[in-house]
Amino acid sequence: MLSPAATAVAAVRATAGSPAAVRGMHARILKEGLAHHPPNPAALVSAYAKSRLLPDALHLFDETPRRDIYIYSSLLTAVSHSASPELALPILRCMLSADALHPDHFVISSVASVFARLRSRRLGRQLHAHFVASPYNGDDVVKSSLVDMYCKCGSPDDGRKVFDSMSAKNSVVWTALVSGYASNGRSEEALQLFRSMPGRNLFAWTALISGLVNTGESVGAVELFVEMRRDGVRIDDAFVLSIVIGASADLAAFVLGRQLHGSAMRLGFLSNMIVGNALIDMYSKCSDILSAREVFEGITFRDVISWTTMVVGEAQHGRAEEALALYDRMVLAGAKPNEVTFVGLIYACSHAGLVQKGRQLFESMKNEYGITPRLQHYTCYLDLLSRSGHLLEAEELMTTMPYEPDEATWGALLSACTKYKDAEMCIRISDKLLELRPKDSSTYILLSNVYAVNGKWDSVAKVRKCMIGLEIRKEPGYSWIEAGREFRLFHAGEVPLDVREEIMVFLEEMVLEMRKRGYVPDTSSVMHDLEESEKEHHLFLHSERLAVAFGLIKSPPGSVIRVVKNLRVCVDCHTVMKLISEITHRKIVVRDSSRFHHFEGGKCSCSEFWEDLSSGREDILWVVDDRTASNMQRNKWTMRGPMIREGQTTAAHMTGKGRTQLREASTHWAACGGWAVVSGRADEICSLTKGKR
DNA sequence: TTAGGGTTAG
Known part of the structure; x- marks a missing residue:
């Protein structure tokens, strides 16, 4: 037979997750006079927290006259999961001084997760020292929380030391360390550890894939997802799907994204709001704003992220009216916009020249919504x-x-x-x-x-x-396009040998046709002091043109050409894209580093409200072979123009003799699938290395 | 009676 207190605790536990049930149970316990009877306060704090009622939990804590280690432990756990983990600090101080309680292993592990959330390695180390000196220093659960804490604070090596000190390791601590290596950019070690992990489960796969996506290794993440599917791992929750959908958004991998949409449907996660939000973003970033909208309209429950993702998408696609109309719907639906929503809204106004509306939104953000x-x-x-x-x-x-x-x-x-x-x-x-x-x-x-x-x-x-x-380098310009199941990457000035002939013939035909329609190259974006014909040549080989030409040559008639570029589109390419869309009667969508351009029938969706010098424009990358490099040294050619990432590629145009040979050599070498690195100052070439792409 | 790992927007 259970005591009345134990019966109450069991009943409280049963309510967790339902705010009304927890409140009802709290009232009943108050009526029965058991409110301050341990362990009821601790159980109620937990139940409130699990029902996302942290203020109620804090209030109950304040009202409780005799606070034991259990109520502290419950509250610290609740706070460590909440949006404000820093609230743990005063609670911890109160526990140590006012109530003079010693933290037990439960408290230590909760506090370790707080410091992990706060990314405070300094406090984490202090806690670790305290743990080692405590009677609980053999506890494996605390150790796994310390592993996670060190990993989240950017020290997976310290996490590894704690991991190695554990006698028995379960999947939780394995996952924490795999995630730690992956999310700190140590993918090799993450993979190695993952491969040696016994009983890999969905959690571990998800942690690894997520870590890779967060450190920019989306391609590797997608490959692992494919392997996971092949291994027959059951997908019981939506985490991994939303991560991989996010990866396909980063890569603008339209075909993959659509396949994942299908998978989500087959696995029954289409009604999951987070998956829906990820799909909206994916379609938007893959240039298909209409499909993004379709997913958005199909979502049953929308949160602020659903609305904001759609607003931002419409804004980046230059559809300011749609973005603003969505905002009106959002307010009517009772969703509260946040600071990200306003970024999207003001951006929309900015790219449509809506000064008054933008001014009004900026003011309303501050005055109506209290957002600084x-x-x-x-x-x-x-x-x-x-x-x-x-x-x-x-x-x-x-x-x-x-x-x-x-x-x-x-x-x-x-x-x-x-x-x-x-x-x-x-x-x-x-x-x-x-x-x-x-x-x-x-x-x-x-x-x-x-x-x-x-x-x-x-x-x-x-x-x-x-x-x-200052050894400052400029990022090289490149564009990519999805062709069937593969991606094709184009660097400025480098035409791959297998498609060189077709692309050059196509672009030359286009230029002839464009000139008939009054096209004059706008060389203002070539940021070097070059002769006019030289500047035109730079423009001719900009990476987005190569990618678009490739797409038009290789894709079925009538399909939309979708190209992604890492930098901004230059003025001349913008004009050229408009003309090509008119000449070929094709839709071309270019996603650049800031927004989308939909070219159709000689017009662009951006209404010319796009120009921006800040991101830098593309320059031709000069890659050279050994012979050319020694010629360069012998003839004391000087290099001018921006230099590219140190240790990778030096891009510049050449002055002095032999420019033509250099161009030939570089194109040839690039066409062979290699890259060459010239390192040195602007006025002298020091060394050269080469490699395979 | 209280503890540890993985999701979406700029």
Whole structure:
């Protein structure tokens, strides 16, 4: 026979997860006079927390006169899972001083998860020291929470030491360490550990795949997912699906994304809200905004992320009216917008020139919703003002806002000065920015571009010199396209040998046809002091053109061409895409580093509200072979232009003799599937290595 | 009577 208190605890436990049931049970226990009778307070705190009623749990804790280790343990666990893990610190202080209780193994493991959430290695180490000196120092559950804590704080090696000290290791601690290596970018070790793990379950697969996606190894993550399916691992929950759908969004892998949509349907997870949200984002990032919308409309329960994902998607696709109409629906539906929603909304206004609406939203975010604007909001708003020609107002906002402007903020203002041909303001801001000696490499690219547009080649040289001195490198431009089951990656200036003939013939035909329609190359985005014909050649081989040409040659007639590019599209490519869509009667969608461009019948969805100098434009990558490199040294050719990531590829155009040979050699070498690295300063070539792509 | 691992938006 159970005691009345134990009966009450069992009843309380049974209510967990249902707010009404917990409250009812609390009332009943109060009536029976058992409210302060241990272990009821601890059980109620747990039940409240499991019903997502942390304030009620905290209130109950405050009301409880005699607090034992159980109620502390329950509350600390609740807080460690909540949105505010930092609340654990005062509770812990109270436990140690006011109630003079010693933390037991339950408390230590909960506190370890709090420090993991807070990413505080310093506090975590203190806790670890305390644990070692405590009577519980052999407890494996505490050890597994310490492994996780070290991994989340960026020290998987420390986690490994604790892991190795364990006598018996269960799947929880294996998973924690696999996840730790993977999410700290140590994929080799993660895989090795995973392969040696006994009894790999869905949790471990999910942890590994998630870690890889979070460190940018989406391709590897997808491969593992395929292996997992082949191994026949049962998918009992939606975690892994939403992660892999997210990976296909990152990769803009449309075919894969659609297959995953099918898998989600077959496995019965289509009604899962998180899977639905991931699908909306995937379709949007794969350039198919209409399918994104279809998934959105089919979702039964929508949270703020569902609404925001859709708003942001519409905004990035240049569909400002749809984004704003969604916002109205969202408010009517009673969903509360957050700071991300407003980023999307102001962005939408900015790219449609809706100054009044944007101003109103910026104010309502602060006044109606009490959201303090972040730098990102100021940048979006400033972008809106400056794009629409309110340059002085934008400059004033920049000086009065409570943040230091970053590269994106300067970029927004400088692009607008360029657009409105306010050279004086442009140079004034640039000179000021150069004086500040920015740390971010992209700021130097921005400055260089601005000076180049204004023909100030001496300042361009000065910026380039700064960059070389600081070993700042520019990211190389590339584009990719999905062709059947494979991806095809194109670098600027490099035409793969197997399709070279077809692509070159196609592009030359296009140029002839475009010229008939009045096309004149706009070389303003080639940021080097080159001859005009040389600049045109740079443009001709920009990576998105190669990718689009490849797509048009290889895809079935009438299908949509979807290309992804890592940098921004340049002015001339933008014009060319419009013309190609008109000439070939095909839809072309280009996702660049900031937004989507839908080209159809000679027009683009962005309505020309897109220009931005900040991300840097594409440059031709010069890759050279051994013979050319020694020629370069012998003839003392000098290199100019931006340099690419250290130790990988040095891109530049050449001056002096032999440019043509160099171009031939580089194209040849690239076509063989290799890459070459030239390392050295701008004025001297030091060494060369080469490798396979 | 209280503890440890994996999801979606900028």
